[in-house]
Each structure stands twice: as structure tokens, then as C-alpha cells.
Amino acid sequence: MINQDVFHGFLQAIHHLPEMAQPDALTDAERLGRAKAVMRAKTDRGLALDLEACVNCGYCSEACHFYQSTQDAKYSPSRKLDLLRRVHARETSAFAPLKRLFLPDITLDDLKEWQELVYDACTECGRCSMICPMGVNTARGVNVMREALFEAGLAPLELTAVAQEQAGRGTVFGVGPDELRQTVDLLRSQGITIPLDEPQADLMLVTTVIDVLLFQDALAATARILNHLGVRWTLRSAGFEAANFGLLSGSESLQKAASQRLIDEALAIGAKTVILPECGHAYPALRWEARLANGQPLPFEVLAASEFVGREITAGRLRLQPPEDPSRKITYHDACKLARHGGVVDEPRAALKALGMDLRETTPTAEQNWCCGGGAGVFLINRAEGLRHQAWEIKREQIDATGADTVVVSCGSCRLNVMAGAEADAWPTTIESVVEMVARQLPD
Structure with missing residues (x-):
């Protein structure tokens, strides 16, 4: 469950981002x-x-x-x-x-x-x-x-502030290795095994500030799925942040630096696969645009969490229990960077179909699905709030037309924007994530 106090605290922190930016002194x-x-x-x-x-x-x-x-x-x-x-x-x-x-x-x-x-x-x-x-x-x-x-020097101050923080301190919204360890310890206290800083692993999981602060259930769910599959995996405290504010703000050098932290850790442990969290823009940043220092392609596979789960289900390696309520009506919101830019369309649907619920597609759907209105850093720009909400209303109407009582997302930014829109509109539809729903139906 999402802690609403933490959610509102995060929204409040966004309002103060411009105060943290250090604009360039240029003529x-x-x-x-x-x-x-x-x-x-x-x-x-x-x-x-x-x-x-x-x-x-x-x-x-x-x-x-x-x-x-x-x-x-x-x-x-x-x-x-x-x-x-x-x-x-x-x-x-x-x-x-x-x-x-x-x-x-x-x-x-x-x-x-x-x-x-x-x-x-x-x-x-x-x-x-x-x-x-x-x-x-x-x-x-x-x-x-x-x-x-x-x-x-004309990027929005909100994006500039976080990009400068990520480049200078290696943190995002104050979340760094210490905060990651605190969240890992919390989840371990709940009985969830989470390997941290293992020297060798076949699979490296990366997460994001949103999951560390807000959507800890998504991180816990991903860990439970990986443990259930029996794969050798780890998080790395020196390179775990998938959010890339160089990409969002428009700084190519900062974008490459943020990706390099993840690449270095994956190479250090010999990872064959890197699993990205439910974060839309992290996908193109690492999978399509990142390269080795010599310009060669990355020697490991990069998969989104929903993409990985869907593959494992399709391959028969991950089986789910029947749902408690098979009549539950769900619909799926395709994150733009995953579906339109990345082609991740079938895998999340394979995961959702395996849940055994009433999956209803939006019209239009898949690659033509409407954007939620908050991606590419727009959710963090304070002055864009009204415009963003107007765009969200198209998405809300599209979801409502399906008759679903739950919308499932695979991107933390989408989830934040849908949550904010739902609160503003007193919208009753439940908001879930792919990995959380899958983890909930893992066999005992």
C-alpha cells in the first residue's frame, strides 16, 4: 500500500525544486x-x-x-x-x-x-x-x-536541480546508497531476501528513487519474483538508480554519466542481464542509447521488469496461482517509452492474462494508446500542472470507457501522474503495477 503522507511529501518536495537549482550565469x-x-x-x-x-x-x-x-x-x-x-x-x-x-x-x-x-x-x-x-x-x-x-541554461529549474544533484552528489531527491540500504533492511525485516552488493551475479536489478521512497511494494514484488525463479541476482549500491535526469533535462553528458554508473556495476559483477524497474524513460536511456566507452554495444541484455516477467511466464518458468476474484476487471496502460519506443507490448499482456482476470483493452490500445501526460519529466514541472491534468483527462476517459475497476501500469512516472489525477478528480479506479499483481499470485 502507498503511504499517502510520503506521496504528498514527495509532491511537496517537487514544489521546492526550483529553489535548489543553480542556473548558469550566461549572457x-x-x-x-x-x-x-x-x-x-x-x-x-x-x-x-x-x-x-x-x-x-x-x-x-x-x-x-x-x-x-x-x-x-x-x-x-x-x-x-x-x-x-x-x-x-x-x-x-x-x-x-x-x-x-x-x-x-x-x-x-x-x-x-x-x-x-x-x-x-x-x-x-x-x-x-x-x-x-x-x-x-x-x-x-x-x-x-x-x-x-x-x-x-534554459531548462526548467525543476529538471535542472535534479540533474545537477544526480551529477554532483550521485543522489536523486536525496536518495543514495544509504537510503537504498535502509529500504533493503526494511524489506528484509518483512522476510524478503534481497541480495545487495554481491560480487558476482547473473542478473543485476536496478531500482529508482520512486521505488525506494514510494513504491517499495514494487521493489519487494520484483525481489519475490526473482527469488521464486531461483536466479542469481543482486542490487548494487554503487549503481542502482535507473532514473536518468540527463536524458530528461537535455544534457547528453549527464545522461551518459548516469548510464555509466549502471554499466560499470553490471560489468564488475559479470551480469548477463540488467532488469530495469517500472520506469519508462530508464528503458531507452539504457537499452537503446547507452554504449560502452569504446562505442560498442552493451555486452548484457537490458529488460524492463514487465518485459522480463512476461517472458518468464511465456516460457513456462513462472506460473501463477488462480486469482481470488477472477471477475475483477482490469485494463493496461502502455507506457509510451516501453510500447511505442521500445516495442514492449506483448510481454506485459502475457503477464496480465496469466492473472486469470477480466483483461479489457483500451481503444485505441498498445502502440496507439494515449499517453498519461506526465512522462519525460513533465510531472516534475510545477507550472505544467494544469496543462498536464488536461492531458490526463483524455487518459482517464479512455480507461473509464473499458469499464475496468483497476488500471495496471508498468512505469513509475505514469503511476505518479495517474495517482495525482485520481486524487484531483476523486477518481475511484484502483491503480496497480504489473510486478505487484504478478507477485501477489506467486505459488506458496
Whole structure:
């Protein structure tokens, strides 16, 4: 069960994040120069094709939860790339000398205006790209814009504060190795075996600040599943934090540093598999974007917790008891970074079907499922609260239409945003996680 006092304490801590940030002391010219330098450097052939391919058809707006919930044209996904498109046209396109004659340069005021568009009003969910007839990868362009704004010292103070903390102190929201050990000790006192800092293991489990502080039941459930399977596994106190605020804020160097901590620990113990917690953005950060120092692919497999559990169930290695209430109606919310970006669609459903309950799909579902509105760090941006809640209402209506009494999630950020939305709306639907539901039906 979630401790509501801890949950509200976490929400209160978010409100104080801007006070912790240490903004860069830059001149206006330096900010603009840094941002444009990032845009130029990141505009490779693929991104240039995306920027030039857009035909302004507007289909992407139909797929965007921020546009659909507000009907405000400024939130159209294609518009979010306009500054990047202008810099490319003027400076890196084939017709740049001609374009500079009539296309105005971007300004610092433009950058400040776009901060809301690429941070507050975009979860990089990728739904717009799936509907785009030209296949434009808007999420990638938005990520480049975040990198440009971060280098210009214009990232939201909330994300800047946590990114600076993770880079400087190696903690997130004050959670480091000591806090992890305290949580491990607490779970051990409940009779759950949790190996910590084992020198060798086939499987390394990583967790996140959200699970250490709030969703300790999810960490306990994952441990129980691993113990039931009899695998040789461990947590490592020197590299356990899956949340990557370099990725969320737009700092490539901080993103790589956060991933490297996990990579170093996995290599040190000879892990064949790294299991990520129920954390959406941790998945692309480590599985798709992380590399060894020499640029080679990682020598171990990276799996999301729901992906791992689904595989084990499908392979017949993990069997579950029948449910106490087989008539219970459940639906599944696909985390954007897992389903749309990562293709993790079938595995969570295999786990949920094995529960033996009444699983009801949303419409649309799987890769086309609506985003909850809080991903990519948006949940931490205080000024985005109203906009985020409007986007959440689309998700709420989608869940309500299934008639389910429980929504199951596989991402801690989604879970936080759904919980906040449920509290604001007095929404009665139960919120569960995949690993917790599976662990509850493990054979004795």
C-alpha cells in the first residue's frame, strides 16, 4: 500500500525544486550561441530529412494529447520543431545562403517561448510520429531542442536541480546508497531476501528513487519474483538508480554519466542481464542509447521488469496461482517509452492474462494508446500542472470507457501522474503495477 503522507511529501518536495537549482550565469549572446551550436551539431541527415519532410498536414495534432485537450494550435507537434527547422534552413540546408535573405534568425525570446513547448507540453511519447504520413520523428527533434535549451541554461529549474544533484552528489531527491540500504533492511525485516552488493551475479536489478521512497511494494514484488525463479541476482549500491535526469533535462553528458554508473556495476559483477524497474524513460536511456566507452554495444541484455516477467511466464518458468476474484476487471496502460519506443507490448499482456482476470483493452490500445501526460519529466514541472491534468483527462476517459475497476501500469512516472489525477478528480479506479499483481499470485 502507498503511504499517502510520503506521496504528498514527495509532491511537496517537487514544489521546492526550483529553489535548489543553480542556473548558469550566461549572457544573452552566450545563451543564443550555445543553443544554435547544439542545433547545428545535432542536425544530421536523418533529422534534416525530418525537418524538410513536414508538409504541415496537421495529422500530428490529432495524435497529441496536449493539443487535443486544449485545442491550442501552439501545441501542435510540428510547430515544436519550428525553431530547429529555421536554424537548419538558414545554416545547414542546401539553400541556406538563399534562406538567410528572407528567413529571420531565431532570438533569445524565441528560445524562452519554446521552453514551454518542448518541456511542459511534450512527453516525447512518439504518438505523433506513428500517425505522421511522412514518418517525421518529432520526439527526436524535441529532444534536440531540450539539449539546446539545457546548454543555453534554459531548462526548467525543476529538471535542472535534479540533474545537477544526480551529477554532483550521485543522489536523486536525496536518495543514495544509504537510503537504498535502509529500504533493503526494511524489506528484509518483512522476510524478503534481497541480495545487495554481491560480487558476482547473473542478473543485476536496478531500482529508482520512486521505488525506494514510494513504491517499495514494487521493489519487494520484483525481489519475490526473482527469488521464486531461483536466479542469481543482486542490487548494487554503487549503481542502482535507473532514473536518468540527463536524458530528461537535455544534457547528453549527464545522461551518459548516469548510464555509466549502471554499466560499470553490471560489468564488475559479470551480469548477463540488467532488469530495469517500472520506469519508462530508464528503458531507452539504457537499452537503446547507452554504449560502452569504446562505442560498442552493451555486452548484457537490458529488460524492463514487465518485459522480463512476461517472458518468464511465456516460457513456462513462472506460473501463477488462480486469482481470488477472477471477475475483477482490469485494463493496461502502455507506457509510451516501453510500447511505442521500445516495442514492449506483448510481454506485459502475457503477464496480465496469466492473472486469470477480466483483461479489457483500451481503444485505441498498445502502440496507439494515449499517453498519461506526465512522462519525460513533465510531472516534475510545477507550472505544467494544469496543462498536464488536461492531458490526463483524455487518459482517464479512455480507461473509464473499458469499464475496468483497476488500471495496471508498468512505469513509475505514469503511476505518479495517474495517482495525482485520481486524487484531483476523486477518481475511484484502483491503480496497480504489473510486478505487484504478478507477485501477489506467486505459488506458496
